[in-house]
Amino acid sequence: MTHAFIQPTIAQRERTQHHVCPPRFDADTNEFYFTAPTVESARNTNDRDTTINPHRMSAVACSLWDRLAATDVNEHKIRLTNWRDPVYNIIRRHGDFGHSLLTGFLHAQRKNGYINALRDIKAADERLTARAYRFSSNDEDLCETAKAFSRKIMRKTAPIHDDEHAFSVAAELLEDLGLSFRDELIDEKRESGELRALVNRAADEIWIRRQLRRRSAIELERVARDLNLVHRDASPYCSKANLHRAKYRTETNKAMLQNTVAVDESDPDNFFTLFELAAKSPSNEHIRMCEMFTRLRGFEEIAQELGHDATFITATCPSRFHAVSQGEPNSKWLEAGKPTTQDAHDYLCGVWQSVRKALDKLKIKFYGMRVVEPHHDGCPHWHMLLFCDPRHTDTIIDVYRRLSLHDSPTEQGAKRRRFVVERIDWSRGSAVGYIAKYLSKNISGQHIASDKETSLNGTDAANAVRTFARVNGLRQFQFFGGPSVTT
Template structure:
């Protein structure tokens, strides 16, 4: 669905931001009820116009507008939208105040970083306490499933390296030339600039958020591809990585492989489209587009991409060691820079890596799902009674398996018959996938992405889907297998079962899905509230409520009345701080470039506590909370 454009959020929405989790839930319920009444009384068109005015939704696209009508009365949908809007609005305010930049807080503000890290910790605790179960009764720890998927940074990094190596191998076979290209947005998209090693405000900034800048870069790339198609030139082939500048503004690093006869025209189109906007501004030719040929003597494409891949995932090399030299853009350690980059991308909804011109990664992953069946069959090789049938299965022939099973049954060899029967389903799947595209399966099984690209280009694959209705009544497709477009042969990669449709009373096929069983007991979690300056208490019922620790303070239990008093005071402080925030210049914050110890001493009160100008408001909030707790 369409994101909230931050530039058109209405004032009454912004005035209530940022919300705590409880406030977001309450506001989501209110909005859902209001729009449900509006749709019922005045019709969907009026509701769409109100949504467009209120939150800047795009209602010109009829298909998107129809989807929006079914979502407006749903509180759960509004809650997700408000959560995204809240954190992004908060960060945009931090950008306006100059609190993101070199030697201040690279990539992302400290407040948003802490807020996002708290959310990640809460999510991790929930994951550790949850399991997933299938319709067949199988139950697995959710944390174990996630650790073995591409959500694991180590697996994600390894898979992307495999794909990059495959793309490079295919390009080398076709004698294509590699080019490293860096594309940066015009200066008006940058909030800060660097002067003498410090971040300073950019007067040309047009107020664009990192999300809007990423969309601008994506638009440039689409124009490049469209123009190449019009000129009958080959499509771009390679990959790109999106990473932030020190002030959070995204830029692209691309590696593109081009046939020698098309190099001149293709590079000219890339340069022209990247420089189309504000091409005459100062420093544009030097900084906006940087194109360098890849010299195999100095390093291949994989070596060039290694730094950008690792520094934007976990800051580690393939052997697990930290990247030497750290993150030079942020001037931090490699691992700290990677954490900031990952949180930055997650917060703004920016895709970090993408391959283009290569086969879809989804097909590659689906074929790798047969690795378990292949291992089960291979385990029977070198056994006298099962060696022949196992080798025949791997070669794509099922007849020897059936014959061997019959012979074992006639001879009374129950042990051999059990082994052969046990791999019957695995054998059927392996033979089916062999008929679909044996070469692609074998390439995916051993992790040879180059061979996979060659195999799929010769024999195209397409997904096999089951159509169902989602919770909004819209038709969605569930992937259940792959199909060979030439022969029509298909193989199922997901389990399918038949259920009775309650609406029609007829049997229908559905994909056997896994359900998440969240833990019944959850720890008390602090609500995110105004600008993340402190933590509010969250009610768990009429019993005592637990306040989370602030630094080294012990956990204490307080009454519900005290909680309400503290929350009321926190909301008041948040409102006052928002007014003061606009008056504070970037260099007046903690770690600011022009702040000194003498100035810090001047802004301390008689008790020696930090004043508001150095940004340590958390100290003041904590002192006030302790005072209110001690005096009831």
């Protein structure tokens, strides 16, 4: 949503001199409204007028102050102080994400007290402002930052003829944004004498913009999880901030595709909008699901023809990777240093890599599909449909279970939840049916009335799960053991 930031008129400024509370901006009427404080609020906010200028408050800032003004803390000593100012001065710098910070503060204050809650949002503020730009910046500001740094890098590196020197200058400037190239890529380009290509990429505005969007989304998600804002009672699977950003990007891209036309040069009467063309590609959710089911059906038919077993496996992470337990921060997660979603996914990938190595040594072959899905608190887990020779089924299950329980095997619920196996009986139905609902939930949410883990309907749950995967850079679906299928 775009807010109109309207400055108050001279008459409005004069009227504010008689008001203690900051004005509230109404975007529908483009007017500022002023509310006289109660006796108690006037007594507690006399000092506030000297630090907060009501004439410079944007619509977002006013809405943040409205929430703060309508809230009181339950600590007697804190209530007698000017407690709102420190909170407001932190959250107002982060635009729309300030509402998420305020929600996190209010929740932490009720549980841990004002001082600890203020410490939490100060830490979040430091993380969000650690670079030359704020991770909470809106898309327009990120684009402007990308443009400015692109020009700066181009201006600094253009006069330098030595590729090594030019790259070091570009890398140093990228560091201000928290960006860098992989060491493997740098070594590869250096050995092939193509280091200048990385300099050109570093100066590419579109590349910088894409990296800033990705980095900002990840950092916002991590801050939201740290503030206990991602779980079934708040925002399941993914933070509200990233859901709103993803919706904005989707609508923007849709408008661009609808307004761009591809014309056949040999036949000008033959033309399509890019939106129409995109609807014919796998970006169309229906087509993507059909392709997935087609490949799975092929696996199943081969398995039945060869007399192979089908096994459905669910693998989850140890408790320390789960941020929330019964609506509150998980103590094991806190003790472990708050592992991120990427840390949890790396753990699952590490276990799977060990499983494949162990089975490869035993000359055991298998094939199937893996689906990555989040728990309500943003911790990923895997669902796998696996086909193999019936002589090897028990060995595969035993190896996978042993390696899954190698880490923290004695913690409560590990044997029951960490590794769950269901052997599929061909006589009772299709193996594809076991994974069908997970495909639907991760793509479109069709044919799912409601999500069992949350209160969301199927469509909203699918949207949250897709956003979770995009924000964290996770590959939702992966086939293994079969031939490569590309276009």
